[in-house]
Structure formats: structure tokens, C-alpha cells
Amino acid sequence: MATPLRYTLVTDGSSDRALLPIITWLLQQQAELVARDIAPQWADLRRFDKEPGLAGKIAAALQHYPCGLLFVHRDAESNNPAVIQQRRSEILQAMNNHQIPYVCAVPVRMTEAWLLHDAGALHRAADNPNSRATIKLPPLRRLETLPTPRRC
Helix, strand or coil: CCCCEEEEEECCCHHHHHHHHHHHHHHHCCHHHCCCCEEEEECCCCCCCCCCHHHHHHHHHHHHCCCCEEEEECCCCCCCHHHHHHHHHHHHHHCCCCCCCEEEECCCHHHHHHHHHCHHHHHHHCCCCCCCCCCCCCCHHHHHHCCCHHHC
16 A cells, blocks of 8 residues: 655644645545545644744644645735735745745635635534534625625
């Protein structure tokens, strides 16, 4: 059996680990990866000392969560191409001293919005799958038009 593809996701915050199943699914769609197991891991850096900034997060993630592929997530919070390019440049600069293959994951507001349609999925992403708390979600038909759909 082929060696599993272990990837690590470095994120802006803990709620962004909800991207793991999406990234895993995308990787599984690639023909050359179909026969390989995929081993995802989220770089939970909250308990480790790390250098400040994105470069420090990446260095700590690579130390504590070794992998063959690194996904570096930075929110754009905008669909402005200049902001998206700035986030991508931040990742490229932070990866400058590392030789591992990596992917810049820079979702824009509208890309993230579609994740807000399932209260059960949000409870699971928050590690509280049995919660009965009501989550006020914006209407599905309006998600992509809201400037900050998470705040509805």
C-alpha cells in the first residue's frame, strides 16, 4: 500500500479547521491520489511557544505537525484582488526558508459564506456536535451578498 499523504493546515484561527474535510475531499478527487490514504492534521498551535507572525506559525507547525504538504490559510476578508494578492505574498514570504511543498489557501468572503448554511456542521466544527444551541444563520439565498455573513 502506498504511503499516506500527510498534510497540515495552518490557519488564522481554530474555527478555520473546518476546512480540513473540504481540502481532504479535494485531494481525494485527484486521480493520482485516489489510491493513497490522506492523513489530514490541523496545526493547533495554541499550546506551543512560537515566534510571532505567520512565519512563526509555519515554523511551529512544521516542527510539531510534520507533513508532506502544507496548506497555509489566510483570510482575505474581501474579494478585492489587491488584498488577495497581499495575503498570498505574506504566505510566499513566510515560506521563503522552507523547502516543503505548500498551497496558499486564501478564501474570499463569498467563498467562506457557503459554509454557513448548516447549523449541525457548525456545531461539529466547534467540537460540540450534540449542542442544541440555536445558531442564527442568514438566509441561504442571501449568503453571497452579505459583506460579513458570519455576523448575521
